[in-house]
Amino acid sequence: MKLEPQWITGFVDGEGCFHVGISKHPEMTSGFQVLPEFTVVQHERDVQVLHALKAFFKCGVVRVNHGDRMAYRVRGQKNLSECVVPFFLAHPLKTKKRLDFEKFRRVILMMERGEHLTAEGLEEIRQIAEQMNRGQPR
Protein backbone atom coordinates (compact mmCIF):
# COMPACT_ATOMS: atom_id res chain seq x y z
CA MET A 1 0.00 0.00 0.00
CA LYS A 2 1.49 3.30 -1.13
CA LEU A 3 0.49 6.40 0.78
CA GLU A 4 0.47 9.92 -0.60
CA PRO A 5 1.56 12.79 1.67
CA GLN A 6 -1.82 14.54 1.57
CA TRP A 7 -3.59 11.29 2.47
CA ILE A 8 -1.27 10.96 5.48
CA THR A 9 -1.96 14.53 6.59
CA GLY A 10 -5.72 13.97 6.27
CA PHE A 11 -5.56 10.67 8.13
CA VAL A 12 -3.41 12.12 10.91
CA ASP A 13 -5.74 15.14 11.15
CA GLY A 14 -8.37 12.55 12.02
CA GLU A 15 -6.52 9.81 13.85
CA GLY A 16 -3.06 11.00 14.85
CA CYS A 17 -1.81 12.16 18.23
CA PHE A 18 1.20 14.25 19.22
CA HIS A 19 1.98 13.68 22.86
CA VAL A 20 4.73 14.68 25.28
CA GLY A 21 5.06 12.43 28.31
CA ILE A 22 7.12 13.40 31.35
CA SER A 23 7.99 10.66 33.80
CA LYS A 24 10.23 10.27 36.81
CA HIS A 25 13.55 8.75 35.89
CA PRO A 26 16.14 8.65 38.70
CA GLU A 27 19.01 8.02 36.27
CA MET A 28 18.45 11.31 34.43
CA THR A 29 20.28 14.40 35.74
CA SER A 30 17.02 16.33 36.06
CA GLY A 31 15.26 13.37 37.67
CA PHE A 32 12.76 13.28 34.84
CA GLN A 33 12.55 11.89 31.32
CA VAL A 34 10.78 13.78 28.54
CA LEU A 35 9.19 11.36 26.12
CA PRO A 36 7.61 12.89 23.01
CA GLU A 37 5.74 10.47 20.78
CA PHE A 38 3.67 10.51 17.64
CA THR A 39 0.98 7.82 17.45
CA VAL A 40 -1.78 6.68 15.15
CA VAL A 41 -4.20 4.13 16.61
CA GLN A 42 -6.46 1.90 14.51
CA HIS A 43 -8.64 -1.15 14.91
CA GLU A 44 -6.59 -4.26 14.12
CA ARG A 45 -8.53 -4.78 10.89
CA ASP A 46 -6.61 -1.79 9.49
CA VAL A 47 -3.16 -2.73 10.74
CA GLN A 48 -1.88 -2.68 7.14
CA VAL A 49 -2.41 1.10 7.08
CA LEU A 50 -0.19 1.42 10.16
CA HIS A 51 2.51 -0.67 8.48
CA ALA A 52 2.23 1.56 5.41
CA LEU A 53 2.80 4.61 7.64
CA LYS A 54 5.85 2.94 9.15
CA ALA A 55 7.19 2.19 5.67
CA PHE A 56 6.55 5.78 4.62
CA PHE A 57 8.28 7.42 7.59
CA LYS A 58 11.00 4.74 7.69
CA CYS A 59 10.93 4.72 11.50
CA GLY A 60 8.71 3.79 14.43
CA VAL A 61 6.98 0.56 15.40
CA VAL A 62 3.55 -1.07 15.04
CA ARG A 63 2.39 -2.58 18.33
CA VAL A 64 -0.78 -3.63 20.14
CA ASN A 65 -2.30 -0.55 21.78
CA HIS A 66 -4.92 -2.26 23.91
CA GLY A 67 -7.48 -4.93 23.15
CA ASP A 68 -8.14 -5.04 19.41
CA ARG A 69 -6.52 -1.65 18.79
CA MET A 70 -3.11 -1.37 17.19
CA ALA A 71 -0.80 1.65 17.25
CA TYR A 72 1.88 3.04 14.98
CA ARG A 73 4.25 4.84 17.32
CA VAL A 74 7.35 6.95 16.74
CA ARG A 75 9.59 7.83 19.66
CA GLY A 76 13.15 9.07 19.81
CA GLN A 77 14.36 12.61 19.26
CA LYS A 78 16.23 11.74 16.06
CA ASN A 79 13.26 9.97 14.42
CA LEU A 80 10.89 12.75 15.41
CA SER A 81 13.12 15.66 14.41
CA GLU A 82 14.35 14.11 11.16
CA CYS A 83 11.24 12.31 9.88
CA VAL A 84 8.00 13.29 11.58
CA VAL A 85 8.44 17.02 12.23
CA PRO A 86 9.76 17.88 8.72
CA PHE A 87 6.88 15.95 7.13
CA PHE A 88 4.20 17.96 8.95
CA LEU A 89 6.06 21.21 8.29
CA ALA A 90 5.94 20.40 4.56
CA HIS A 91 2.35 19.08 4.68
CA PRO A 92 0.57 21.12 7.36
CA LEU A 93 -2.35 19.70 9.30
CA LYS A 94 -5.67 21.40 8.60
CA THR A 95 -7.46 20.80 11.90
CA LYS A 96 -6.66 22.38 15.26
CA LYS A 97 -4.40 19.35 15.84
CA ARG A 98 -1.88 21.60 14.10
CA LEU A 99 -1.62 23.57 17.37
CA ASP A 100 -0.62 20.37 19.19
CA PHE A 101 1.93 19.67 16.49
CA GLU A 102 3.41 23.16 16.91
CA LYS A 103 3.77 22.63 20.68
CA PHE A 104 5.24 19.19 20.01
CA ARG A 105 7.74 20.73 17.62
CA ARG A 106 8.71 23.36 20.21
CA VAL A 107 9.50 20.59 22.69
CA ILE A 108 11.57 18.68 20.12
CA LEU A 109 13.55 21.86 19.32
CA MET A 110 14.15 22.45 23.04
CA MET A 111 15.38 18.87 23.41
CA GLU A 112 17.75 19.34 20.45
CA ARG A 113 19.30 22.23 22.40
CA GLY A 114 19.45 20.10 25.57
CA GLU A 115 17.05 22.40 27.40
CA HIS A 116 15.05 19.47 28.79
CA LEU A 117 18.09 18.68 30.96
CA THR A 118 17.76 21.91 32.94
CA ALA A 119 15.17 22.64 35.63
CA GLU A 120 13.89 25.73 33.77
CA GLY A 121 13.62 23.91 30.46
CA LEU A 122 11.87 20.96 32.06
CA GLU A 123 9.34 23.28 33.72
CA GLU A 124 8.67 25.00 30.39
CA ILE A 125 8.18 21.63 28.68
CA ARG A 126 5.82 20.58 31.47
CA GLN A 127 3.71 23.68 30.85
CA ILE A 128 3.67 23.11 27.09
CA ALA A 129 2.74 19.44 27.56
CA GLU A 130 -0.15 20.41 29.83
CA GLN A 131 -1.63 22.56 27.09
CA MET A 132 -1.59 19.78 24.51
CA ASN A 133 -4.40 17.46 23.44
CA ARG A 134 -7.13 19.58 24.92
CA GLY A 135 -10.47 20.10 23.23
CA GLN A 136 -10.07 16.76 21.52
CA PRO A 137 -12.71 14.82 23.39
CA ARG A 138 -11.39 11.28 23.01
Add this chain to the structure above:
Amino acid sequence: MKLEPQWITGFVDGEGCFHVGISKHPEMTSGFQVLPEFTVVQHERDVQVLHALKAFFKCGVVRVNHGDRMAYRVRGQKNLSECVVPFFLAHPLKTKKRLDFEKFRRVILMMERGEHLTAEGLEEIRQIAEQMNRGQPR
Protein backbone atom coordinates in the same frame (compact mmCIF):
# COMPACT_ATOMS: atom_id res chain seq x y z
CA MET B 1 -9.34 26.55 3.45
CA LYS B 2 -8.65 24.57 0.28
CA LEU B 3 -8.74 20.81 0.53
CA GLU B 4 -6.88 18.40 -1.72
CA PRO B 5 -8.59 15.17 -2.78
CA GLN B 6 -6.02 12.92 -1.08
CA TRP B 7 -6.37 14.88 2.17
CA ILE B 8 -10.14 14.34 2.00
CA THR B 9 -9.71 10.60 1.42
CA GLY B 10 -7.29 10.35 4.35
CA PHE B 11 -9.55 12.38 6.63
CA VAL B 12 -12.63 10.36 5.67
CA ASP B 13 -10.67 7.11 6.16
CA GLY B 14 -10.30 8.33 9.73
CA GLU B 15 -13.45 10.30 10.45
CA GLY B 16 -16.06 9.60 7.79
CA CYS B 17 -19.11 7.37 7.94
CA PHE B 18 -21.22 5.81 5.20
CA HIS B 19 -24.58 4.82 6.60
CA VAL B 20 -27.85 3.50 5.23
CA GLY B 21 -30.85 4.12 7.46
CA ILE B 22 -34.20 2.38 6.91
CA SER B 23 -37.20 3.82 8.67
CA LYS B 24 -40.95 3.30 8.60
CA HIS B 25 -42.66 5.79 6.36
CA PRO B 26 -46.40 5.21 5.80
CA GLU B 27 -46.51 7.51 2.78
CA MET B 28 -43.99 5.40 0.83
CA THR B 29 -45.42 2.59 -1.34
CA SER B 30 -43.18 0.03 0.39
CA GLY B 31 -43.99 1.44 3.82
CA PHE B 32 -40.32 2.22 4.39
CA GLN B 33 -37.88 4.95 3.51
CA VAL B 34 -34.25 4.18 2.64
CA LEU B 35 -32.00 7.00 3.79
CA PRO B 36 -28.34 6.74 2.79
CA GLU B 37 -26.08 9.39 4.25
CA PHE B 38 -22.43 10.33 4.28
CA THR B 39 -21.25 12.10 7.43
CA VAL B 40 -18.08 13.48 8.94
CA VAL B 41 -18.28 14.44 12.62
CA GLN B 42 -15.82 16.80 14.34
CA HIS B 43 -15.49 18.74 17.55
CA GLU B 44 -16.89 22.23 17.04
CA ARG B 45 -13.40 23.71 17.21
CA ASP B 46 -12.83 22.21 13.74
CA VAL B 47 -16.11 23.26 12.17
CA GLN B 48 -14.17 25.14 9.47
CA VAL B 49 -12.93 21.81 8.12
CA LEU B 50 -16.54 20.65 7.78
CA HIS B 51 -17.43 23.84 5.90
CA ALA B 52 -14.43 23.26 3.63
CA LEU B 53 -15.75 19.75 2.88
CA LYS B 54 -19.15 21.21 2.07
CA ALA B 55 -17.53 23.75 -0.26
CA PHE B 56 -15.51 20.99 -1.93
CA PHE B 57 -18.43 18.63 -2.56
CA LYS B 58 -20.82 21.51 -3.33
CA CYS B 59 -23.63 19.78 -1.46
CA GLY B 60 -24.69 18.73 2.03
CA VAL B 61 -25.09 20.66 5.28
CA VAL B 62 -23.10 21.44 8.41
CA ARG B 63 -25.20 20.95 11.55
CA VAL B 64 -24.85 20.30 15.28
CA ASN B 65 -24.43 16.55 15.78
CA HIS B 66 -24.80 16.45 19.55
CA GLY B 67 -23.27 18.49 22.34
CA ASP B 68 -20.09 20.13 21.10
CA ARG B 69 -19.84 17.86 18.06
CA MET B 70 -20.66 19.16 14.59
CA ALA B 71 -21.44 17.08 11.51
CA TYR B 72 -21.06 17.54 7.78
CA ARG B 73 -23.87 15.47 6.29
CA VAL B 74 -24.84 14.64 2.71
CA ARG B 75 -28.22 13.07 2.03
CA GLY B 76 -30.26 12.77 -1.15
CA GLN B 77 -29.76 10.25 -3.93
CA LYS B 78 -28.72 12.90 -6.46
CA ASN B 79 -26.05 14.47 -4.21
CA LEU B 80 -24.69 11.09 -3.23
CA SER B 81 -24.64 9.57 -6.71
CA GLU B 82 -23.32 12.67 -8.46
CA CYS B 83 -20.84 14.08 -5.92
CA VAL B 84 -19.91 11.70 -3.12
CA VAL B 85 -19.79 8.32 -4.85
CA PRO B 86 -17.76 9.49 -7.90
CA PHE B 87 -15.24 11.18 -5.62
CA PHE B 88 -14.49 8.01 -3.65
CA LEU B 89 -14.38 5.95 -6.85
CA ALA B 90 -11.70 8.32 -8.16
CA HIS B 91 -9.87 8.55 -4.81
CA PRO B 92 -10.31 5.17 -3.12
CA LEU B 93 -10.30 4.83 0.65
CA LYS B 94 -7.34 2.91 2.03
CA THR B 95 -8.85 1.51 5.24
CA LYS B 96 -11.51 -1.18 5.50
CA LYS B 97 -14.03 1.66 5.46
CA ARG B 98 -13.76 1.13 1.72
CA LEU B 99 -15.93 -2.00 2.18
CA ASP B 100 -18.65 0.15 3.75
CA PHE B 101 -18.36 2.58 0.88
CA GLU B 102 -18.77 -0.27 -1.64
CA LYS B 103 -21.95 -1.45 0.11
CA PHE B 104 -23.15 2.15 0.28
CA ARG B 105 -22.55 2.49 -3.45
CA ARG B 106 -24.48 -0.71 -4.15
CA VAL B 107 -27.48 0.71 -2.29
CA ILE B 108 -27.27 4.00 -4.21
CA LEU B 109 -27.15 2.10 -7.53
CA MET B 110 -30.19 0.04 -6.49
CA MET B 111 -32.05 3.23 -5.58
CA GLU B 112 -31.20 4.71 -8.98
CA ARG B 113 -32.94 1.70 -10.54
CA GLY B 114 -35.90 2.12 -8.17
CA GLU B 115 -35.26 -1.23 -6.55
CA HIS B 116 -35.76 0.18 -3.05
CA LEU B 117 -39.43 0.56 -3.92
CA THR B 118 -39.97 -3.21 -4.24
CA ALA B 119 -40.23 -5.65 -1.32
CA GLU B 120 -37.32 -7.75 -2.67
CA GLY B 121 -35.09 -4.73 -3.21
CA LEU B 122 -35.91 -3.35 0.22
CA GLU B 123 -35.05 -6.68 1.84
CA GLU B 124 -31.73 -6.79 -0.02
CA ILE B 125 -30.92 -3.23 1.08
CA ARG B 126 -31.81 -4.13 4.65
CA GLN B 127 -29.32 -7.01 4.51
CA ILE B 128 -26.59 -4.81 3.02
CA ALA B 129 -27.23 -2.09 5.62
CA GLU B 130 -26.93 -4.65 8.43
CA GLN B 131 -23.43 -5.58 7.28
CA MET B 132 -22.21 -1.98 7.28
CA ASN B 133 -20.20 -0.13 9.96
CA ARG B 134 -19.15 -3.27 11.76
CA GLY B 135 -15.71 -3.74 13.23
CA GLN B 136 -15.43 0.02 13.66
CA PRO B 137 -15.69 0.22 17.44
CA ARG B 138 -17.01 3.74 17.88
